[in-house]
Structures are given as C-alpha cells and as structure tokens.
Amino acid sequence: MNYEPIIGLEVHAELLTKSKMFCGCEVVDSITAKPNRHICPVCTGQPGALPVLNNKAVELAVKVGLALGCQIHTESIFARKNYFYPDLPKGYQISQYDQPLATDGKLLIETEAGIRSIRIRRVHLEEDTGKLSHADARSFIDYNRSGVPLLEIVTEPDLRSSDEAKAYATALHAILRYLDVNSGDMEKGVIRFEANVSVREAGSERLNTRTEIKNLNSFRSLAQGIEYEIARQTEIVSRGGIVEQETLGFNETTGKTYSQRGKESAHDYRYFPEPDLPPLILDSDWIDSIRATLPELPDAKTKRFISDFGLTQSDARFLTSELSLANYFERVAAKSNSSAKAVHSWIAGEFMHYVNETGIKIEDVTLPPESFAKLIDMTTDKVIGGNSAKIVLSELLRNGGDPEHIVQEKGLVQVSDESFIKEAVTKALNDNPSEVEKYLAGKETLLQWFVGQVARATKGKADPNVTRELVVKGLEGRRK
Numbered sequence: 001m002n003y004e005p006i007i008g009l010e011v012h013a014e015l016l017t018k019s020k021m022f023c024g025c026e027v028v029d030s031i032t033a034k035p036n037r038h039i040c041p042v043c044t045g046q047p048g049a050l051p052v053l054n055n056k057a058v059e060l061a062v063k064v065g066l067a068l069g070c071q072i073h074t075e076s077i078f079a080r081k082n083y084f085y086p087d088l089p090k091g092y093q094i095s096q097y098d099q100p101l102a103t104d105g106k107l108l109i110e111t112e113a114g115i116r117s118i119r120i121r122r123v124h125l126e127e128d129t130g131k132l133s134h135a136d137a138r139s140f141i142d143y144n145r146s147g148v149p150l151l152e153i154v155t156e157p158d159l160r161s162s163d164e165a166k167a168y169a170t171a172l173h174a175i176l177r178y179l180d181v182n183s184g185d186m187e188k189g190v191i192r193f194e195a196n197v198s199v200r201e202a203g204s205e206r207l208n209t210r211t212e213i214k215n216l217n218s219f220r221s222l223a224q225g226i227e228y229e230i231a232r233q234t235e236i237v238s239r240g241g242i243v244e245q246e247t248l249g250f251n252e253t254t255g256k257t258y259s260q261r262g263k264e265s266a267h268d269y270r271y272f273p274e275p276d277l278p279p280l281i282l283d284s285d286w287i288d289s290i291r292a293t294l295p296e297l298p299d300a301k302t303k304r305f306i307s308d309f310g311l312t313q314s315d316a317r318f319l320t321s322e323l324s325l326a327n328y329f330e331r332v333a334a335k336s337n338s339s340a341k342a343v344h345s346w347i348a349g350e351f352m353h354y355v356n357e358t359g360i361k362i363e364d365v366t367l368p369p370e371s372f373a374k375l376i377d378m379t380t381d382k383v384i385g386g387n388s389a390k391i392v393l394s395e396l397l398r399n400g401g402d403p404e405h406i407v408q409e410k411g412l413v414q415v416s417d418e419s420f421i422k423e424a425v426t427k428a429l430n431d432n433p434s435e436v437e438k439y440l441a442g443k444e445t446l447l448q449w450f451v452g453q454v455a456r457a458t459k460g461k462a463d464p465n466v467t468r469e470l471v472v473k474g475l476e477g478r479r480k
C-alpha cells in the first residue's frame with residue numbers, strides 16, 4: 001500500500017521592533033545580552049501590571065499579512081491562552097484565537113512538480129515566552145525574551161513532503177527578510193517551526209490523526225523531523241496500528257522525534273478574550289498606506305530578473321533568494337558591460353564561495369560593485385584570464401584596491417601573443433616526451449594536461465584558447 005504524508009506548518013517569527021509587545025522593555029539579542037536585565041512588571045506578570053499594545057508590531061504584522069495575500073481584519077481580538085510552564089510567568093500567553101489579525105493568504109513554492117500554491121490559514125500576533133536552559137542538573141530561566149512580539153503564520157495542511165515543507169519555510173524566510181520584519185538569524189531562534197504530520201492511503205481524502213512536532217529551529221531540523229515522523233507513522237499504519245495524537249519534541253543529535261505529552265486540545269487552554277486589552281481596530285486607510293510601502297517581493301523580483309537580464313529561472317531564483325544578494329547583483333550588473341549571465345556566474349561562484357567560507361554577511365561585503373564590475377569586464381575583454389581574475393577577486397574581497405592596479409602589480413595581464421605562447425608550448429612538449437608519445441598513441445586526454453602545463457609555466461597569462469590551438473598544432477606536428 002502507498003501512503004502519502006499530509007503536512008501543515010506553524011511558523012513563529014520574532015518581529016523586529018525596538019521594544020516588546022506590551023511594555024517598554026527593549027528587545028535584545030537573546031544570545032549576547034545578560035539574562036533578566038530587560039524585564040519589567042508587565043513582561044514578568046506582576047499582579048496589577050497592565051499591557052499596552054506596541055503599534056509597530058501591528059504594523060509589521062499587517063505588512064506580512066499583505067505580502068502573503070491575506071485578508072486583513074479591521075477588528076481582531078487578543079485572547080488569553082492559559083497554561084502553566086516556568087517560561088511563562090503570567091500563567092497565560094496573550095495571543096489571538098478566534099478573531100485573528102489576518103486570514104486566507106497563500107504562498108507559492110517551487111517543487112519538483114512545478115509551482116504549488118500553499119494556503120495560509122491565518123496570521124496572528126502573540127507574545128514570546130522566556131527561555132529555559134538546563135545545565136549541571138539545574139534549570140535557568142531568562143525572561144529577556146518574555147513579551148517579545150511574535151507572529152504566528154499557519155498553513156492549511158497542503159504540504160506533501162519534507163522538501164515542500166522546506167521550500168515553504170525558505171520562501172517565507174525570504175519574504176520576512178525582504179519586508180525587514182525579522183532578522184532572519186535562525187541560529188538565534190528568531191524563527192521556529194512546528195509541523196503537523198499525518199499519513200493516509202494515497203488517493204484518500206480523509207485526514208487521519210496527526211502529531212505535532214515542536215521547536216524545529218532550522219531548515220535542516222524541519223526536514224529531518226518531518227522525514228522521521230512520516231517513516232514512523234507509515235510503519236505504524238502499515239502494520240495495522242493506530243497513530244496517537246500527541247506533541248513531539250525533536251532531538252537534533254539523533255534526528256528522531258520523541259513523545260513529549262498527549263496533545264492538548266484548544267479547550268485545554270481555556271481561551272478567553274484578554275480583558276486588559278480592547279479589540280484591535282484598524283483603519284482601512286492605514287492598512288492601504290502600509291500596502292503602498294510593500295517592496296518588490298521575491299517572486300516579482302525573480303520574474304523581473306528573467307525578463308530584464310535574460311537569466312534562467314534557476315539563476316534568477318538563486319539571486320533573489322536573499323535580498324542583499326539580489327541588490328548586490330543588480331549593483332554590479334548596472335556597472336558592468338558584460339552579460340548578466342557572466343555577472344551571475346561570478347557572483348554565484350567565487351563571490352558566494354568567499355561569503356560562505358568567511359561567514360561574512362553579504363550586506364557587510366566592502367568590495368564596491370564598480371570594482372567587481374571592472375574585474376568581470378577585464379575577463380570579458382580577455383585582458384586577464386579566468387584563473388588570474390579569481391586571484392584578483394580574492395585580493396579585492398579581502399584587502400580592497402583597484403583591480404587594474406592589482407593586475408599590473410601581480411603581472412597577470414593575459415597574453416594572446418602567439419610567439420610568447422608558442423615558446424612555452426614548445427618547451428612543454430620538449431620537456432615531456434613520454435606524454436607526447438602517449439598522446440600520439442591515442443591518449444587524447446593529455447591535450448588538456450599540456451594546456452595546464454603551459455598555464456602553469458606562464459603563471460596563467462597565456463590565453464587558454466590560443467594555447468590549446470598551439471598545443472594541438474605542436475603535437476600533430478610531431479606525428480611521424
């Protein structure tokens with residue numbers, strides 16, 4: 001029997017506000033800030049402390065709702081979600097329940113089967129909890145994060161594989177960065193995923209019992225947790241067993257899910273409207289004014305890169321996957337006389353290699369786009385060869401400078417002068433008589449090896465096309 005997985009995602013994203021959701025406490029980096037320094041009676045749940053809504057958080061949430069094509073509700077209600085846990089000093093979390101801020105959106109994802117539209121059920125505002133950590137058989141709690149504005153974005157169960165879940169999460173991450181509403185630093189826990197997973201016989205329409213995997217904190221964990229859960233449930237149902245509804249944790253070390261507790265239902269939380277906050281009423285003109293500020297989003301930018309620059313879908317998609325990357329590409333392309341394809345391959349190749357190797361953020365790269373463009377043009381105009389250009393780019397990225405000066409200084413100007421190259425070719429053939437013999441006996445792969453010898457001897461200055469021609473000529477000339 002064939003089984004298909006049914007997956008829905010809940011994404012929690014911290015909003016990039018200066019202060020918390022319901023008090024004036026500063027939002028700080030939860031990794032570097034000293035614990036419990038940015039707290040007050042409101043965010044630590046002291047009796048009698050009253051919440052005041054952060055307008056900026058609402059604005060950022062509306063932005064996301066609009067970007068996801070949601071209907072923004074001019075009236076929504078904050079609700080108390082009651083549960084006991086040490087990271088929740090109030091004993092309840094202020095969230096939204098039956099009247100959320102935004103509903104009915106969609107997000108397009110690219111899958112193996114083509115573009116798929118994933119329905120967004122709701123987007124609502126809530127507050128983050130504190131952060132628990134455990135060491136030496138003791139537990140620690142940091143309330144700096146208590147009350148940080150959080151956006152919850154919930155899909156319909158439209159996803160059908162871990163790859164699709166990852167594609168959705170990646171696309172959403174990019175949108176949040178384009179809108180500048182979230183820092184995108186996954187390793188700091190500013191975006192967390194929860195996945196609802198069930199399996200059913202392929203072709204069936206029914207929805208079976210699902211499990212919920214909590215706190216998947218990276219794209220990798222998200223995919224791994226879902227994979228593991230699909231396999232676990234498939235194994236259970238294929239031998240006639242029954243999947244139990246429960247909440248699962250995910251162990252990053254073993255790649256396995258584990259049972260945390262029986263799943264609570266909504267009624268366990270005793271939701272009720274938050275008595276200390278009035279309904280959230282939004283002016284539709286205000287919503288329109290936010291709509292007017294929406295930037296060009298990844299899908300639109302990809303389309304434009306294809307039509308304006310003649311890039312392929314996958315090249316354009318790669319460049320628009322991060323706003324800073326797309327911006328950098330556009331700035332280099334604007335200054336360069338070379339084709340957009342050439343600019344793309346330098347950025348996707350050597351440039352990204354440098355970024356990944358050093359861990360530097362693209363927005364922090366100091367190389368001016370015009371210098372990069374000049375270097376690319378020098379390779380297009382065959383002033384320097386590809387390998388020399390890599391050396392120059394590495395120098396530019398690390399120490400700055402002018403590409404032309406570096407080329408002069410390092411003596412990297414490419415030579416297409418035949419007599420210069422011919423001399424090097426003749427020497428390479430003379431120095432390696434047995435390779436010449438093997439080539440003439442039929443080992444044609446040695447042609448490239450000779451081109452490599454010449455490149456090395458001339459320190460990459462010899463034009464590779466001219467070199468190749470002369471090597472062939474030289475070798476054939478030695479055929480008896």
Ligand SMILES: [Zn+2]
Nearest residue numbers: 023025040043
């Ligand atoms: Zn506070």
